Amino acid sequence: MSSTPALELLGATPGPDALTDVDALVVGVRPGEGGADPAVAGDTAVLGELAGELPALVALLGGTGKAGEVTRVPTRGAIGAAQVLAVGLGKEPGADTAGEAPDLAEQVRRAAGVAARTLHGHAAHVVTTLPTLDLAATVEGTLLGDYAFTEYKKDPETAPTALARVGLVGGGDGAGDEAVVTRATTVARWVTAARDLVNTPPNDLYPDAFAQRARALAEGAGVTVEILDETQLAEAGFGGVLGVGGGSSRPPRLVRLTYSPANPSKKVALVGKGITFDTGGISIKPAANMDHMTSDMSGAAGVVAATCLAAELGLDVEVVATVPMAENMPSGTAYRPGDVLTMYGGTTVEVLNTDAEGRLILGDAIARACEDSPDYLLETSTLTGAQLVALGARTPGVMGTDAFRDRVAAQAVAAGDGGWAMPLPEELRGDLDSRVADLANVTNHRFGGMLVGGIFLREFVADGVPWVHLDIAGPAFNTGGPHGYTPKGGTGVPVRTIAAVLDDIARQG
Template sequence: MPPTISATDRPLEKLTADAVVVGVGAGPTGLLTTPGAEAVDRLLGGRLLEALADLGARGAEDEVTRLPTFGQAPFPVVAVAGLGAPQADGTYSAEAVRRAAGAASRALTGRSSVVTLLAAVGGAPDAERLHAVGEGSLLGAYEFTAYKSGLPADRPTPPASFELVVPDAGAAKAPLARVRAVAAAVGLVRDLVNTPPNDLHPAELAARGAAAGKKAGLSVEVLDEKALADGGYGGILAVGGGSARGPRLLRLVYEGKKARTSVALVGKGITFDSGGISIKPAAKMEDMKSDMAGAAAVIATVCLVAELGLPVDVTATVPIAENLPSGTAYRPADVVTFRNGKRAEITNTDAEGRVVLADAICRAAEDSPDYLLETATLTGAQLVALGTRTAGVMGSDDLRDAVVAASTRTGEPMWAMPLPPELRRGLDSSVADLVNANADRMGGMLVGGHFLAEFVPAGLPWAHIDIAGPSYNTGAPWGYTPKGGTGVPVRTLLATIEDLIARS
């Protein structure tokens, strides 16, 4: 069961819990207090801040110091989460608070009930601050144990409940309802990404996506191999042809009441990517179960939009395949014909994401949406250029910049990338309309964007989000981000859609 979250405006001394969370900042000469830390310090007779100084706490990001209260408060443990250095105006960003809440959740494994005073950071909490504290708390409490056998019943588990101390509990109900919905959507993505590929094959991912869509009240369509062949989806069929477990195309449709605009979502769903005949090195190939993170994200996003009842029409088009080498796999030198009639010469079977996405973009564009948002673990070049935490965004300048602006607010870092015209020449083919991969590795992320652009109709605003690194954390947990699937970019997609509604 996911943890619960609620708000209270009762006095701190009248609350009971297994732990209380407060925040401190990092100043040039020592700790910077916050209202929550000061309240607990008073409750403990002025001992908290003194003890933190004695323990060498610095208030740094991702630092959590736990102290006992020795019976002096209605909670046995205080978890002091570092907020890092404040901004130039002395305040802390919502993302700093979100990460502190997540770090505290991770540090409080084994404590069932948690009261948090982080909403007091920065004064009276507004919706943005409540979203930050709530999302950080719930997302930091995530765990994936579906494949752990023999777990003891009394093992330490993440917190089961969070209670936010606020001035007005009634005013916090709507923001926390949104927090629950967002956390559930991110949790769905994480669960799907973390599921091993022997269980999450194409038909299974399509079935789980369809089940989520039906639960959210969406219209659902799943195309199997025959339907894909009848529909001219040559790219999806080519990539999926090497696996005994055939490809699928999933479509989820939400029609919002009094819809003010329409958005097409497209997400890459390669349930396992060996590279095909252009096979990858063995090292770290196990991470390629995450190559369907874009698909998981758009499935969760359209379901989230439906749960929130937003006034927009959203359709998710999800190409799903498994890229394996075999006697039936597609080959370098093959020519693939896509749904719109364009043909690509295959020069690298490991550049398969763009091949399935081309068909999906063509189908999504047939609905004549106002905007197209697509996300994929598309290129290793994204990690080379931007690292493991920052996604690259390409496409129409205005929509690209809107996505980046939304990512800044949600705490999912992204960076606007260009599509230099000279790089398009690397996709020229003497045999077909274009090749699927340039032999020159320079600007690989941007070349991938150029390939996708070939399938976007003129005049349709579009954005491509390359999440190769940010969607799957191969390192240690940090903030509210666990090891494994992260849920990126669900929160950015939601924020972008809300922005598009507002401007319509």
């Protein structure tokens, strides 16, 4: 993981001669009207006389202002900084873009992330004018874009160094700005913590190790921790967790985290899938890309980080997280297709495919979480490959109780994680009927696979509890190149979404 750069609020816009020790000045640019030169966005005072020349210089170097584009402009002594890094923001958000442009905050997050990634290892002291557009988004994007996971490098000191200092031009609200920076920094730090968990290889992050990492993080944030081992799981009847974890020499765990402020407005149950590695079990996966299954605990990582984040922010909502952790391996003790598992609470499930294991451990966890009588339940998991087929690699599917589903989807988009509300068609429920048990863990067809996963989980939600299932199979782990503030590997989705939902509930009920 990269070190966190020192963030400095510069307050009043510094003059162009004040940047004598600055390696780069970051500015945002947008496409010009009708093919004109790109337009500089935000406060240009720091550019001095260069402000009028910059659009033409960017265009001369091939820059257009499109989203994610980077143009380096040497200043040749016109200002104190050695170079201007012009980062494309894309089109102005608005009705005329027909959904092409994200909102302003997300544009700024992405631009700040692109700048940080570009300068990582090549600059130590940077000043950015992006806070004049959105201070919180600039902080989040910069810190998340500067991330690098170097834990397993032979000599991490030879890896490109992170930014050391970032000056933030804009604001001027004093203590108000300081509070914005502190909050955004805290959010980014816990997103980074989730990324670190996801990027840790499964030989070092097996169920008990994951549970102990969760304990350390939670206790550091003032969150109460309970860990159930395999014996306690058996005594309590967690048949789904034990069934999935039975094929591994490293037994399963169930972690319970509780954040209880003095006068909470509501109680929210969080549940996250913690499959520390998924071979598919007896229904084994193809070898190609199986290494990506190191990320099958991303939901659990997100829930652990979000619970700690809620505690650190002091949100006025009680959070109880139930996090099942297991390793799905094939062996002589593994569960088989044809087995019937008795889940926590007594529901029986016929296993038709051992690679549909996440819903089994989540069914146990959801049933247990509902015993706490929450006002809301939010579960998240890398549940189905069908999510990628339906929505692509960057858009989580949001399913559940209609009103709460739509509320979560809106918060997910505003937070920058993205999300799209999906239905749970009643006609698909019959396809989960089992010949021998209460239900089967998969259907006999591939239609609506993401929705079927949500329908299965719904069976374990107590009557009257507003709930949401967030399928993050694609968004939680970036298998392509980095983009915006998103690195390759663990992304930290959906920490910001969960935090935004918790904050919204604390404020609105």
